[in-house]
Amino acid sequence: MTEFNIAAQPISPQQREAEDALEATVLASFGNADNERLGFLMQSLTRHLHAFIREVRLTEDEWQAAIEFLTAAGNITDDKRQEFILLSDVLGASAQCISVNNQAYKGATEATVFGPFFVENAPHIELGGDIAGVASGLPCWVEGTVTDTDGAPLPGARIEVWEADDQGQYDVQYPDGRISGRAHLFSDAQGEFRFWGLTPTAYPIPHDGPVGLLLEAVGRSPVRAAHLHFMVSAEGMRTLVTHIFVRGDELLDKDSVFGVKQSLIKEFVEHAPGTATPDGRDLGDRAWTQTRFDIVLAPQGT
Ligand code: BEZ
Ligand code: FE
Numbered sequence: 001m002t003e004f005n006i007a008a009q010p011i012s013p014q015q016r017e018a019e020d021a022l023e024a025t026v027l028a029s030f031g032n033a034d035n036e037r038l039g040f041l042m043q044s045l046t047r048h049l050h051a052f053i054r055e056v057r058l059t060e061d062e063w064q065a066a067i068e069f070l071t072a073a074g075n076i077t078d079d080k081r082q083e084f085i086l087l088s089d090v091l092g093a094s095a096q097c098i099s100v101n102n103q104a105y106k107g108a109t110e111a112t113v114f115g116p117f118f119v120e121n122a123p124h125i126e127l128g129g130d131i132a133g134v135a136s137g138l139p140c141w142v143e144g145t146v147t148d149t150d151g152a153p154l155p156g157a158r159i160e161v162w163e164a165d166d167q168g169q170y171d172v173q174y175p176d177g178r179i180s181g182r183a184h185l186f187s188d189a190q191g192e193f194r195f196w197g198l199t200p201t202a203y204p205i206p207h208d209g210p211v212g213l214l215l216e217a218v219g220r221s222p223v224r225a226a227h228l229h230f231m232v233s234a235e236g237m238r239t240l241v242t243h244i245f246v247r248g249d250e251l252l253d254k255d256s257v258f259g260v261k262q263s264l265i266k267e268f269v270e271h272a273p274g275t276a277t278p279d280g281r282d283l284g285d286r287a288w289t290q291t292r293f294d295i296v297l298a299p300q301g302t
Helices: 013-029 036-056 060-076 083-090 093-101 210-217
Strands: 139-148 158-162 182-186 192-198 227-233 240-246 269-271 288-292 295-297
Touching (some): 013 036, 060 210, 083 210, 158 192, 227 295
Parallel strands (some): 139 288, 139 295
Antiparallel strands (some): 139 192, 158 182, 269 288
């Protein structure tokens, strides 16, 4: 890559002094905030932002382009489309923030990005029920347990699941108001759960806006590795937001939002049409898959 570093463009001592002085003045301007945490955050942001501008010797045209990019992100954002979250996702900022705030605790299941497609009040299904509704795709039997880090079952854990159909679309991306490919269920007295979902399909994050243009400009794909979302909550436990991924998916190391973690990659066993299903359901001439996800929750406050 071409060397754009300042080391190649020496600046005079007077210029360095002027840049240092400006940065120090801005830092001081945030020094008296009533909210100390806010003052601390703004000072740190100032240090990093000024270091960036100075390191890359940012041109005024480049700064203007950045402002136009953020303006476009604001203009496309509404109550259904949140371009700034997408931006945070493709910068890896969402994944890093999750990492900082969900540190490893004993064997607790790892968290990953939330994404924009969770919907409150998704339908309730009984254990063994089907989340698909009108969503198309290869049926997938999902089963597992919810336990604490000592292995004790967590009965009554609330498990929210949501996923795209085999066209790579979530229900909320269709204009007809359908609710499909999502539901919630509760673990049983043994902490066990089971449901029918769809075998996950890879899909692109919304890329018809400024974030899509950015990805294109840098030669990156908007596609996410195939996954199934979970949000799991239980009394006294840290709420877990995560997904599971499909072992063997060739996109695992190219996920556009950096959400893949090795521990979340699961085997999805494929079954030919006519193979007996775990709950005796007759799928006719359809093939199906099967996976297992044992969920371990960390205690609240860890
Ligand atoms: C998702 O997995 O649903 C998602 C995550 C980040 C950006 C867009 C979609
Ligand atoms: Fe998703």
